[in-house]
Amino acid sequence: MALRTLIASETIQARIRELGKQIDRDYPNGTLYLICILKGAAFFLADLARAVEREAFIDFMGIASYGKGKTSSGEVKVTKDLDISLEGVDVLIVEDIVDSGITLNYLTQLLRQRRPRSLEICALLDKPERRQRPIPVKYVGFQIPDEFVVGYGLDFAERYRNLADVCVLEPDEAA
Ligand code: PRP
Numbered sequence: 001m002a003l004r005t006l007i008a009s010e011t012i013q014a015r016i017r018e019l020g021k022q023i024d025r026d027y028p029n030g031t032l033y034l035i036c037i038l039k040g041a042a043f044f045l046a047d048l049a050r051a052v053e054r055e056a057f058i059d060f061m062g063i064a065s066y067g068k069g070k071t072s073s074g075e076v077k078v079t080k081d082l083d084i085s086l087e088g089v090d091v092l093i094v095e096d097i098v099d100s101g102i103t104l105n106y107l108t109q110l111l112r113q114r115r116p117r118s119l120e121i122c123a124l125l126d127k128p129e130r131r132q133r134p135i136p137v138k139y140v141g142f143q144i145p146d147e148f149v150v151g152y153g154l155d156f157a158e159r160y161r162n163l164a165d166v167c168v169l170e171p172d173e174a175a
Helices: 009-026 042-051 102-112
Strands: 002-007 032-038 056-065 076-080 090-098 118-126 139-143 166-170
Touching: 009 042, 009 118, 009 139, 032 042, 032 102, 042 056, 042 090, 056 102, 076 102, 090 102, 102 118
Parallel strands: 032 056, 032 090, 090 118, 118 139
Antiparallel strands: 002 166, 056 076
């Protein structure tokens, strides 16, 4: 397999600084709760949280989706829940990628039951062509084509998460 850089690290970081400024403008008051969906979004969360200047609390949620790949049951399970309450606060879900929308569709329904004051999504990458469930994503870093991407948190069988760039994973030409 070969890696082709799709979005270079400097471009990612520049876009995150813009997103941070936009988020600061949109949430002028109170504490913003940044909810990171493990594992892929951990890198994005770490950079985004430092790009906002306002007060931000962070927490992590683990999700396993069984609706991906060959089946499309859309079944999603929480594997690690939040430690903090979301009642009455502004919540921003931080994701690395929105693909089918199944994960976020489920998650937004679940988190709305916890009565936050507001609930929005910030995703570094969006693959609109792949959408199966409608999901409003307020902040998108980059829209990308339907290619298999790794790096900056995204994996292939747990590999490549620690690449600084987002890369397309391609079969070797000789293969
Ligand atoms: C990825 C990504 C989203 C989900 C998006 O997670 O982080 O949570 O898939 O896909 P969807 O829009 O089709 O639901 P993944 O299950 O690969 O877990 P990971 O972040 O731990 O690698």
